[in-house]
Amino acid sequence: MRRWPGERERDRGQVALEFVGMVPLILLLVAAVWECVLIGYAFSLAGNAADEGARAGAVHGDGACEAAAAEHIGDAWGMSALCGPSGDVYKATVKLNIPVLYPGLDIGVPITGEAGAAMEREN
Numbered sequence: 001m002r003r004w005p006g007e008r009e010r011d012r013g014q015v016a017l018e019f020v021g022m023v024p025l026i027l028l029l030v031a032a033v034w035e036c037v038l039i040g041y042a043f044s045l046a047g048n049a050a051d052e053g054a055r056a057g058a059v060h061g062d063g064a065c066e067a068a069a070a071e072h073i074g075d076a077w078g079m080s081a082l083c084g085p086s087g088d089v090y091k092a093t094v095k096l097n098i099p100v101l102y103p104g105l106d107i108g109v110p111i112t113g114e115a116g117a118a119m120e121r122e123n
Contacts, residue, residue, distance in 0.1 A: 031101065038099050039111070042077070046096045046113030049073055049081070053092035057083045058117035069094050076104035089116040 049069040057065025065083035069092060073079045078097040083090070094113045097106035 035101065038101070038103070042096050042098060042111045043113070045073055045077065046094045046111050047115070048113070049079065049096075050092045050094040050113040050115035051117075053081055053083055053094065054090055054115040054117040057092060058090040059120045065090070065092050074103065078106060085119060086116070088119050090119050091116045 049072065052071065053065040053069030056068035062083050066081045069081040069083070070079055073096070077099070080095045082093045082095075085091070092115050095110040096113075098109045098111055099106050
């Protein structure tokens with residue numbers, strides 16, 4: 001293949017320019033994936049906290065429910081718990097705020113986890 005004089009110099013830096021153009025897109029994609037991971041983790045935390053709260057509340061009452069729900073969740077998640085009996089079942093509802101890129105920075109949209117446990121009495 002024959003090259004013309006100066007042809008090689010004309011293409012010089014093309015890969016670097018394409019890489020610089022793609023960096024914002026790559027960073028945006030990484031941020032979107034990270035946000036999806038945080039939202040999934042928040043759903044998992046809310047469900048587990050509601051389950052823990054319902055089990056503790058079924059035995060010990062409302063105060064134990066809220067304490068058990070908050071035990072493994074940090075303050076940055078903005079957790080609120082609503083606990084109480086509903087017939088023979090003790091129900092717990094836990095709400096966490098959806099974080100934006102890290103817990104503590106949220107948009108005010110809650111994720112809800114609900115759980116129930118059969119009422120028990122301490123002896």
